[in-house]
Amino acid sequence: MAVGDQLQFVGEVQGDGSANSLTISDIPTDSQSFILTGIAAHVHSSYSSDLVVRFNNDSNTRYRWTQYLSSWGGNPAVGQYQTSYITIVAVPPNTLNSGKARSWFYAEFWNLSQKSTSPGSPSMMAEVGGKNNTTGDTPYSGMQGCGSYVYSDGAPTGTDVTSLTFTLTAGGAFTAESKLRLYKRPTS
């Protein structure tokens, strides 16, 4: 983003300790370039959970994404996946580190709207950090959730992506401190 771009705040969703999914809806279609920031944990006694995103809440296997995560004391986790969602980051249970453990990320989205100037598949990338089940802070960092809602896998063409649904795959709820914020760039 060029310095001086005017970034518009689209909206924020926040956990409440009971919701397993959070949805940012009514995403404007007059831009194709968005920024998402987030920090999250989930309500669970012991396990971390993957935070995943779906476009227009489509739960079909129409997403392909990659990861490159550097873990503390371990080799990078590198992979490519075709799933019914795109994984952004594993978030820790709220019992970890006396409830202070979090994961966080910075993500970019492109081509959410079907403007003729950029007809590619809706796509995203995320730079992540945080914790999973381990006791230390920041056991990993890297890129994850870098992928697309793929037309060749059946993602509908000619349809704007106007909602992003974030879900914890382990079934727990977002803590009240979990916050996801979407910004829009004024131009594509």
Add this chain to the structure above:
Amino acid sequence: MPTGYESGKTWSPIGAQPAVSTSAASRVWTMNEVASYVSAGTWPPVLEFVFDPIATHTFDGSTASYTFTSIPQTYADLRLITKTAVSGSHSNDYHVAVQINGDTGSNYRYYYSYIYSYSTQSSGGSGASRWLVGMNFGSTTLPYTCIMDMPDYSSSDNVPAFTSRYGQTSLDTGTNAYNRTGWASGSFEGTIAAVTSLTVGTMGYGSSNYPNGTTATLYGMGTAS
């Protein structure tokens, strides 16, 4: 009834309104008027323009760090962009390091990776006295940039944390002068508090001051909830 509207003016409805049959209305907002009453209904959200430069510091070559103080607590997220100037006089690379709230204790944990000479390298620190958010800057020919984001920095409930990405060329010459690109993340392990000040500097690596012309700009994004 509230006052502050005028009668007999030509008006145009804003948004969905019942059909009208006359060009005159009994209640019209005037310029610079301040509302005293609001509708009981749900108002649409204000479309905010929020990527605000809070402050910029330009290094003159004589200092190794700078502290942004009194950071407004009104934004949702912070972004720090550090652009290092070219340097032909430095004998060592230098990092972009960050401390928060003037804390120099062993309270910083971070991890980084970068691509270098066709391979990846990663490492980190725990119990450190600062985060390393950008690695091995110091090109003699090219300026480089480090972009750091801190989500929910003004919260007293969430751990101060960051992600960053950066590109750089080391001061090495010849076959060692590979470009690098990388990223990092980190969290704060001290007492959780809102981030009100932020220090950016080399902080002990390379014993270097930032070259003259290096800039650090702090931006605010969004609105704190």
